[in-house]
Amino acid sequence: MNNVDDHEKTENASLELRNLKVISALGRGAKGVVFLVRTEDIELLALKTILRASIERKNNANKKSGYKRIWLERDVLSSFQHPLLPKLKGVLSTEKIVGYALDYCPGGDLNSLRKKQTEKMFSDDTIRFYAVELVLALEHLHGSGIVYRDLKPENVMIQENGHIMLIDFDLSTKLSPKTPETRQIKTANPPKLYEQTALKSKKKNWFFLLNKCCNSEISPDDSVHSARLTPYSEFDCIDKSNSFVGTEEYLAPEIILGNGHDFSVDWWCLGVVLYEMLYGTTPFRGSNRKETYYRILSKAPDLIGEATPLRDLIKKLLEKDPKQRISLDEIKGHNFFKSVDWDFVVHLPRPPFIPVPSDIADQAENREIDIESFVEGVFEVEEEEDDGRCKNNSQANHGDELMKANHGDELMNIKTKGCGLKEYLDNPNFFVF
Known part of the structure; x- marks a missing residue:
C-alpha cells in the first residue's frame, strides 16, 4: 500500500x-x-x-x-x-x-438530544445522570494516562441502551497515568491566572497571544510558544502537554495561555458541558474567537438562578487556575452527587432517554x-x-x-x-x- x-x-x-x-x-x-x-x-x-x-x-x-x-x-x-x-x-x-x-x-449525540427538549435544556436529574457517566468515562481515561481534550456534547453519543459513549479521540494525548500520588497540594490563596497577568501589565503579550491563537488552526500538531504570561514553576507537573488543541468554546485557560496542561483540562470541559446542559448555551461564547478567548481567561461564568449544588459544581469546575480546580475525588464527593451509587450507574436499566428501535x-x-x-x-x-x-x-x-x-x-x-x-x-x- x-x-x-x-x-x-x-x-x-x-x-x-x-x-x-x-x-x-x-x-x-x-x-x-x-x-x-x-x-x-x-x-x-x-x-x-x-x-x-x-x-x-x-x-x-x-x-x-x-x-x-x-x-x-x-x-x-x-x-x-x-x-x-x-x-x-x-x-x-x-x-x-x-x-x-x-x-x-x-440515539444521536447529547447536543441533538438537548435541542429536542421543550426548552432546549435538561432537568437537574437528567444532567446528574449524564454528568456521572461522563465523570466515570474520564476517570477511566485518566487512569489509563489519556487526556481526552475534546469533551463537548457532539462527542457524547447515546447508545442503544440509553447510556453514553464518548467518541472522537483524535485530539487525545497520553501522559503519565493519573494517580493519587501525583495530585498537587493546593495553597490557601494562590494568585488567579488572569489576575497575575493584569498585575504584571502584560497587555501587549496578552493581545499578541490572542492574535496568534485567532490566526492559527486549532490542531493537535500546533503548540503555543509565546511567553508564559502566568508562571507557575513551583506548581508545574513534570509531565504536561503544550499542544494548542481543542474546540474553541470549550478550551481551558491553560491551553490558551500555553503554560502546559494535564488531565485537569477535561474537568474544565466538563464544567462547560454541564453549563450548556443547564442553560442551553456555552458560558464564554463571544462574537468572535478573540472575544471568546478573552472571556475564558477573564470572565466568571454567569450562573443565573438560585444557588444549587449543580451551580456550585459548575463554578468549581470552571475555576481558571488548574491547581485550584476541583479534582476527581472532590467531584465524586460533591453534594450534587450525594445520592449517587457510582458502581451502579452504568448498569442502570432505565436511563433518562432510550432510543426508539x-x-x-x-x-x-x-x-x-x-x-x-x-x-x-x-x-x-x-x-x-x-x-x-x-x-x-x-x-x-x-x-x-x-x-x-x-x-x-x-x-x-x-x-x-x-x-x-x-x-x-x-x-x-x-x-x-
Missing part, C-alpha cells in the same frame, strides 16, 4: 469495502466522514474514514506524520474495555482512504454510495477553502447553517459520481461535528 506507516500493521480485523453495505452518511468532521454501514454479519457499525490525499497534502515534509494521529487514535480505541467507551471493530485501508469502524449509537438497517439507499468518491468530494471543497482561512472550530455548535454558509455554492457543483453528496449535505440530519 502506498504511503502507509508501519503502524498500519495491526492485529485489529481488516475491513473490506466490498463486504460492507453503506446505509447512509452520518456526518463529517475536520478530518473525516462517518458512514453507517452493515457488515456481512448484519452488524451496524459507524465507519470513520479519512482521505489519504488530504493527510499527505498537509504533511509534504514528512508524510508519515500525517498518519501518526490516526494510528494513535486507533491504538487508544483498541485498548478500551469499558461500557461507556467505544470498541474498535475493524480497520479499513485502501489506496484512497483509511479509517476504522466503531459501535453505532442510534429503528428499522434503519433496512433503509439502505436505492443507489449505491461510493465511499471513496463521497469522501473525495467533501475534502475537495475543504482543501480549496482551507488555503489562507482560519477554520471556525465552534462550527459544530452551528451545524448545518455554517455548512451551507461556508460551502453552499461550491458543494452544489461537486461531481460526486452518483454517490449522492449533494442530497446528504442538504439533509439537516447530516451533521458537522
Whole structure:
C-alpha cells in the first residue's frame, strides 16, 4: 500500500469495502466522514474514514506524520474495555482512504438530544445522570494516562441502551497515568491566572497571544510558544502537554495561555458541558474567537438562578487556575452527587432517554454510495477553502447553517459520481461535528 506507516500493521480485523453495505452518511468532521454501514454479519457499525490525499497534502515534509494521529487514535480505541467507551471493530485501508469502524449509537449525540427538549435544556436529574457517566468515562481515561481534550456534547453519543459513549479521540494525548500520588497540594490563596497577568501589565503579550491563537488552526500538531504570561514553576507537573488543541468554546485557560496542561483540562470541559446542559448555551461564547478567548481567561461564568449544588459544581469546575480546580475525588464527593451509587450507574436499566428501535438497517439507499468518491468530494471543497482561512472550530455548535454558509455554492457543483453528496449535505440530519 502506498504511503502507509508501519503502524498500519495491526492485529485489529481488516475491513473490506466490498463486504460492507453503506446505509447512509452520518456526518463529517475536520478530518473525516462517518458512514453507517452493515457488515456481512448484519452488524451496524459507524465507519470513520479519512482521505489519504488530504493527510499527505498537509504533511509534504514528512508524510508519515500525517498518519501518526490516526494510528494513535486507533491504538487508544483498541485498548478500551469499558461500557461507556467505544470498541474498535475493524480497520479499513485502501489506496484512497483509511479509517476504522466503531459501535453505532442510534440515539444521536447529547447536543441533538438537548435541542429536542421543550426548552432546549435538561432537568437537574437528567444532567446528574449524564454528568456521572461522563465523570466515570474520564476517570477511566485518566487512569489509563489519556487526556481526552475534546469533551463537548457532539462527542457524547447515546447508545442503544440509553447510556453514553464518548467518541472522537483524535485530539487525545497520553501522559503519565493519573494517580493519587501525583495530585498537587493546593495553597490557601494562590494568585488567579488572569489576575497575575493584569498585575504584571502584560497587555501587549496578552493581545499578541490572542492574535496568534485567532490566526492559527486549532490542531493537535500546533503548540503555543509565546511567553508564559502566568508562571507557575513551583506548581508545574513534570509531565504536561503544550499542544494548542481543542474546540474553541470549550478550551481551558491553560491551553490558551500555553503554560502546559494535564488531565485537569477535561474537568474544565466538563464544567462547560454541564453549563450548556443547564442553560442551553456555552458560558464564554463571544462574537468572535478573540472575544471568546478573552472571556475564558477573564470572565466568571454567569450562573443565573438560585444557588444549587449543580451551580456550585459548575463554578468549581470552571475555576481558571488548574491547581485550584476541583479534582476527581472532590467531584465524586460533591453534594450534587450525594445520592449517587457510582458502581451502579452504568448498569442502570432505565436511563433518562432510550432510543426508539429503528428499522434503519433496512433503509439502505436505492443507489449505491461510493465511499471513496463521497469522501473525495467533501475534502475537495475543504482543501480549496482551507488555503489562507482560519477554520471556525465552534462550527459544530452551528451545524448545518455554517455548512451551507461556508460551502453552499461550491458543494452544489461537486461531481460526486452518483454517490449522492449533494442530497446528504442538504439533509439537516447530516451533521458537522
